[in-house]
Amino acid sequence: MAEVSPCGHAHGTPPGEPILSIRGLGVEYEGRPVLEEISLSLPRGAFGCLIGPNGAGKSTLLKCVAGLVRPGRGEIISHARRVGYVPQQLPLDPGLPLSVAEFLSLKLTRSRFWLGAPRRGEVRERIVRQLDEIGAAHLADRRLGRLSGGEFQRVLVAYSLLNDPDLLLLDEPLTGMDVRGGVSFDGLLHHLHDHRGITILMVSHDLHLVEHLSDVVFCINRDLCCHGRPEVVLKPENLARAYGHAPGMVTDAGGGAFIPIRNVR
């Protein structure tokens, strides 16, 4: 697909050197196309969101960028120093005897020999500092499996921040969070983007959040349907095209964005 999107808003993308360029990306899974000919670029310092219906390939795209999925076609050019990836939250064994500090120390050590988290010293201080930044210092000695969805998500973010990435990929970070968790989590994303200057690419179903956080939205349904500033992409006619049909959606009273009913909290 060419740089100009069907809704013609290439000029709506914030200016700046791209930290990430994807050209003609194609991925197949068991002979079935998951992504076809996706081309997009994310400017350095932007807050980008990937939206689209279920099974549209958003997570796969993110995994390609993280290096977890090898694309069949196309190329990904990343100018990021380091990429952080926050995976989609999967159910965790609640009895897993792994403390948050131990989990984070797994990221800090480079050695294959790993002997748990030290109780004091530099590693411990870095862990506590990192947790403190995201407002989770009190979780350091809790068990990973006993955290709430929102707490675990924060810890996953802390984990991916430990190697100081300049590009952060988040796969549906708000899944399993209640409204209050969601609100404080978007404060955290604001902080990472505005104060630490991290470029963010996030998959999200929450169009409200997308609308008020992002600079650029990529709407995907196997290929790139349209992209541009949120107020443009989130217009009803664009969403209707991407999600297939307008029924099953309600109009947002405020901005005119469409929200799929199943995602209304």
Add this chain to the structure above:
Amino acid sequence: MEWLPEFLELPQMRYAFLIALIAGPLGGVLGSFVTLRGMSFFSDAISHGAMTGVTLGFMLNLAQGVGDPGMQLTLVAFCVGMALFMAWILERTTLHADTVIAFTYTGSVALGVVLISRLRGSRALEGALFGDILASSAMDVWIMAGLALVTLGFLAFNLRPLTLVVVQENLARLEGYNTRRLNYAFVVLIALVIALLLRQLGALLISGLIVVPAAAARVVAGTFRSMLLLSAAFGLVGAASGVFSSYHLDTPTGPTMVLADVVILILCLIGTALVAARRRQGGGQPRTGLLK
């Protein structure tokens, strides 16, 4: 040898005790990862399926008894083959893991029973079912020591990727680890340990040595490090006290070892329940890190 405690006066008790001292912690630490990865049933399946390996060893005249080197090799080949087969199928199917394990395992046992019926006089098969740690030789102690070196060395060398996989496989892959190779190596390791411990503990009991101390450690441990250390300690205490009690109670040694492990697990369960109850009474603090 007057300095030895009474129960170690007989040489076969000495060998059995040494093997218990090695196999206990070995099983415990390996079991930590087996249970955390939800592979208890997998290891159970290999140990039960191994009966077919024993039968094959007799049928093909590779060995006269369960303790022969020919039988050890047959068992290693059979168990590793079975583990790789299950892992290979699991990678290529949408069937649930327990379904794949169940059909491989029952298939293997069924084949074993058919073969046994062909085998005139099922000679030492009982030995393979229940094991006989008292029949161990000095050679077996060396084999066990080598096995412990390989197993604990592998686990120590892969502690970081293995722990990451327990949380989420993608996290290990992001750090550049080849998790596929790691998973295959891990199932081979389980098969190796089972094949070489079969003669001592028997197909029916071997999983106990791997799963039970690790389960007890998991009940009381608050951190990963403490779980690993406790599983080794429980494995050691369970196996050693099992050999010791079997001498004084005049009970079969292998089963007594597993029973001692089970007693430790029950004590851990009761202990945590009591602590939880006391915590609830005093001050109503939230329950953490205890029984579900």
